[in-house]
Amino acid sequence: MSEKSGAPVLELPATESTVPRQMVLNMGPQHPATHGVLRLVVELDGEVIVSVRPEIGYLHTGIEKTCEAKFYQQVVPLTDRINYLDPLSNNLCYCLAVEKLLDLEIPERAQWIRVLLTELSRLNSHLIWLGTHAMDIGALTVFLYTFREREEILRLFEAVAGQRMMTSYFRIGGLSMEPPPGWFERVAAFIRDFPEKIDEYSNLLTGNPIFISRLKGVGTLSAAEAIALGVTGPPLRASGVDFDLRRDMPYSSYEKFQFHVPISTVGDTWARYEVRLVEMRESTKIIQQALDGMPGGAIKADAPKIVLPDREKMKTQMEALIHHFKIVSEGFHVPAGEVYQGIECGHGQVGYYVVSDGTAKPYRVHMRYPSFATLQAVETMCKGRLIADLVAVVGSIDIVLGEIDR
Amino acid sequence: MANQTPTLTGKQAVLQEMPDHPAIKALLAWSPEAFTDARFDFGELTLTVVSTEIRAACATVQAAGYNFFEDMTAVDWFPQSPRFQLSYHLLSHAFRERIRLRVLLDEAEPSVDSITPIWPGANYYEREVFDLFGIHFAEHPDLRRIMMPDDWKGHPLRKDYPVEGYR
Structure with a gap:
């Protein structure tokens, strides 16, 4: 296999035949390497890719339409279902957007717990990417290793939110409840061991000659192409663009954390692998800082008409009971206006565009999800390369079909 | 978080x-x-641009440093007039800031110039708005439905389209 990037791997001899040489191959919608119900219509010349046309929409559930019929607080559980591998980032982005409209002050402790949990969520997302990406390439073992750690992350989510995947833990105005006793110690234990686990994955893959030859020089994307195609997150940084919303446009007190944003200028599948591996190490550092400096105080904003009262207060105080009844039965009114909130999730930049007309239900909610844009870059990355490279490329951009189709 | x-x-x-x-x-x-x-x-800064000038306006702000097309979508203000609003969110990596360009369109045959020639990444976003709102994008390279089946009737995100669909 050629190490040259960009150029066709196979030079096919010219023939006199008038019969068209191109073949159309349908990959998916049910295919193990498409990570969900994605259909790729691939035009092939022999084994060389001429064009790739993704056909999406198989998972379209009209979440944006559903949001318009729900109260603001009822939208939070819907957001989990969009990118189900990084649920807390979805919760966070939606909550931040609505909080911006409401002009709510979020207590510092809630913001720090949000940072801690979104970083755990990022680890969860990256672990699934690493396991499935390696599995696509043929290294089945890694999957078992990454899912071992992912299981512990899901247990941590369950302990804090009562749900493993559909957490809905962040609420408009703060968190749903205080983490249970001993939970921070469990996170600390997990984080203490995690860097060793990353070394384990790295030992399995980084020196593996098959993995290297399948990834290096494959699916190259230049910085200009990445920007033009709307690529964000690790693929953008692997192409040499030094931009991370957590550092450059901080939200939820990310400005108080020190971390390094990994960059590679190569832009191939291997660079995306390396960038994500370093990102996992940086996430553990952020979680450690959050644990060390965790402030005390409230976990909900002081806004009784927006934030549900504590159970105890609701049972004993008349006013709290009235607020509870009002919020649950008729929601809360959000001032008219439009806001856009962007955050950095595991796959790239998420954006929530919320338009309010002053009522208790959002007038319009639009979600920008990174995979939707990144999918457009597949053709650029694969043109002129072998069909086996398509599998490596689709694995490396880390797509979730739930967020593409919404 | 508070809005200063x-x-x-x-x-x-x-x-x-x-x-x-x-x-x-x-x-x-x-x-x-x-x-x-x-x-x-x-x-957040919102600038309302004349609908016929959106492509030129995008090219202008792109040259001014707003290099990244982040998001584009529509809002249906039915039954108000003009009915449709298109919101373009453009990000500047250098200024670490985003702006919103807004275009208003009338109900009858809403159409606007595609910005896919400027940012190829706008392709899917415009197809999504075409599919779910029925807004036409002139000179779009591949304007087909993206979410709904090709033979679908109606545009689901319009406000006069019932949440549970037509029965």
């Missing part, structure tokens, strides 16, 4: 307070009538 920035409503107020904003400067240098309305609230 004041709200500025109207082109006059925004021009007075933010004359040095790179996007505003570039747009005014291109044409004094480049945007008809402006608003600054929640720390």
Whole structure:
């Protein structure tokens, strides 16, 4: 296999035949390497890719339409279902957007717990990417290793939110409840061991000659192409663009954390692998800082008409009971206006565009999800390369079909 | 989190307070009538652009440093007129800031120039708006439905389309 990037791997001899040489191959919608119900219509010349046309929409559930019929607080559980591998980032982005409209002050402790949990969520997302990406390439073992750690992350989510995947833990105005006793110690234990686990994955893959030859020089994307195609997150940084919303446009007190944003200028599948591996190490550092400096105080904003009262207060105080009844039965009114909130999730930049007309239900909610844009870059990355490279490329951009189709 | 920035409503107020904003400067240098309305609230700048000029306006702000097309979508203000609003969110990696360009479209045969020639990444976003709102994008390279089946009737995100669909 050629190490040259960009150029066709196979030079096919010219023939006199008038019969068209191109073949159309349908990959998916049910295919193990498409990570969900994605259909790729691939035009092939022999084994060389001429064009790739993704056909999406198989998972379209009209979440944006559903949001318009729900109260603001009822939208939070819907957001989990969009990118189900990084649920807390979805919760966070939606909550931040609505909080911006409401002009709510979020207590510092809630913001720090949000940072801690979104970083755990990022680890969860990256672990699934690493396991499935390696599995696509043929290294089945890694999957078992990454899912071992992912299981512990899901247990941590369950302990804090009562749900493993559909957490809905962040609420408009703060968190749903205080983490249970001993939970921070469990996170600390997990984080203490995690860097060793990353070394384990790295030992399995980084020196593996098959993995290297399948990834290096494959699916190259230049910085200009990445920007033009709307690529964000690790693929953008692997192409040499030094931009991370957590550092450059901080939200939820990310400005108080020190971390390094990994960059590679190569832009191939291997660079995306390396960038994500370093990102996992940086996430553990952020979680450690959050644990060390965790402030005390409230976990909900002081806004009784927006934030549900504590159970105890609701049972004993008349006013709290009235607020509870009002919020649950008729929601809360959000001032008219439009806001856009962007955050950095595991796959790239998420954006929530919320338009309010002053009522208790959002007038319009639009979600920008990174995979939707990144999918457009597949053709650029694969043109002129072998069909086996398509599998490596689709694995490396880390797509979730739930967020593409919404 | 609290919103410390004041709200500025109207082109006059925004021009007075933010004359040095790179996007505003570039747009005014291109044409004094480049945007008809402006608003600054929640720390976000919104500029309303004439619908026929959106591609040129995007090219202008792109040259001014807003290099990244982040998001584009529509809002249906049914039964108000003009009915449709298109919101373009453009991000600048250098200024670490985003602006929103807004276009208003009438109900009858809503159509606007595609910005896919400027940012190829806008392709899917425009197809999504075409599919779910029925807004046409002139000179789009591949304007087909993207979410719904090709033979679907209606545009689900329009406000006069029932949530549970037609029965």
